[in-house]
Amino acid sequence: MKKLMLTACVLIAYAALGQFQPSNSHWTGARTAVADIENPLDNHEPAGEISDAEAIKTYASMKDSLLRNYASSLVKAAGEYASWHQFNNSPYVSEQHGDRLVNDYGNDKATGYGDFENGGVLPVGAVIAMDSFKIIPSCLPLAITADAVEAGPLFVMEKMEHGFNPGTGDWQFSMISPDGVLVGQTLGTGHDKVQFCADCHQSVSQEQDWLFFLPHKYRREGQRLASETTR
Ligand code: HEC
Numbered sequence: 001m002k003k004l005m006l007t008a009c010v011l012i013a014y015a016a017l018g019q020f021q022p023s024n025s026h027w028t029g030a031r032t033a034v035a036d037i038e039n040p041l042d043n044h045e046p047a048g049e050i051s052d053a054e055a056i057k058t059y060a061s062m063k064d065s066l067l068r069n070y071a072s073s074l075v076k077a078a079g080e081y082a083s084w085h086q087f088n089n090s091p092y093v094s095e096q097h098g099d100r101l102v103n104d105y106g107n108d109k110a111t112g113y114g115d116f117e118n119g120g121v122l123p124v125g126a127v128i129a130m131d132s133f134k135i136i137p138s139c140l141p142l143a144i145t146a147d148a149v150e151a152g153p154l155f156v157m158e159k160m161e162h163g164f165n166p167g168t169g170d171w172q173f174s175m176i177s178p179d180g181v182l183v184g185q186t187l188g189t190g191h192d193k194v195q196f197c198a199d200c201h202q203s204v205s206q207e208q209d210w211l212f213f214l215p216h217k218y219r220r221e222g223q224r225l226a227s228e229t230t231r
Pocket of ligand 1: 128155
């Protein structure tokens, strides 16, 4: 029985590692993104008991390849977001985005996001981008296999012109797959594949501008300063 479990463990780790091709930075993990489109509340594998330190280290090691792949979608935000303000101090698990570890970034117009619930309604042109990945811990002792790392989609919300979509506070939602394909944009290409984003986000009150924000523990102090100086 023990032998069987060990074999299963090796196979799982091998399969997960097989999705990572560092050579040309193309992810073959499209299945992950497709599962999200079909059922965003699917019961994904949990991210596991990953410490913040481990999450930070892993993110640092894979960030470049994440960025390169998202950028190949040619979506503007996907190529730019890494130089924006980062609002979290460590990747944190987001159940609603496939139990993945995520990071929140915003462009200059989105600095109000750093005031969280007190930020009010963000201006036209504000963009929030959330990248994502997963660590699948090795189940073998003595690190015989390394933890597996799996890239996730990039989730983007962009504040459009007034009247674009009154039902969702004029936000446009986009999802870019880990291998750099634009899966869809609400009221744009592939609308049907991402309408579920708006369906969930519109449950937040208008005062909070359809934004959920991140858990308190992971909010980075200091982002307030940028927006406070302009008030
Ligand atoms: C079932 C609900 C749900 C769905 C579906 C969902 N989200 Fe979210 N989203 C959240 C929650 C909750 C947060 C706050 C972070 C967290 O704890 O996960 C969030 C955070 C975000 C953020 C950071 C801005 C914020 O609200 O704080 C972006 C950007 C985002 N989601 C984009 C998307 C996109 C794009 C999709 C669709 C591909 C999507 N979301 C689908 C619930 C959802």
